[in-house]
Amino acid sequence: MGRRTKVTSFCIHGGVDQAPQINKLDKGVDILIATPGRMFDLVSQDVLVLKRVEILVLDEEETRRRQGYGGRRKKKRKTKRK
Numbered sequence: 001m002g003r004r005t006k007v008t009s010f011c012i013h014g015g016v017d018q019a020p021q022i023n024k025l026d027k028g029v030d031i032l033i034a035t036p037g038r039m040f041d042l043v044s045q046d047v048l049v050l051k052r053v054e055i056l057v058l059d060e061e062e063t064r065r066r067q068g069y070g071g072r073r074k075k076k077r078k079t080k081r082k
């Protein structure tokens with residue numbers, strides 16, 4: 001996104017080192033896509049200031065999966081009829 005424009009986007013998520021994500025955020029982004037957990041971690045550390053964010057998309061798929069919603073990743077199971 002934004003390859004031929006000056007719009008910058010970035011995705012932050014858990015499971016990886018925070019340092020590179022923090023470095024990118026320090027440079028500034030126009031569009032931020034974030035998993036709730038990592039976003040709240042960075043907000044609580046005062047690394048991410050939400051009033052400076054212009055566009056924020058929260059990806060809640062991991063939460064929905066924990067609640068039992070499989071979404072696209074759920075495999076179809078074949079059931080045998082008796």
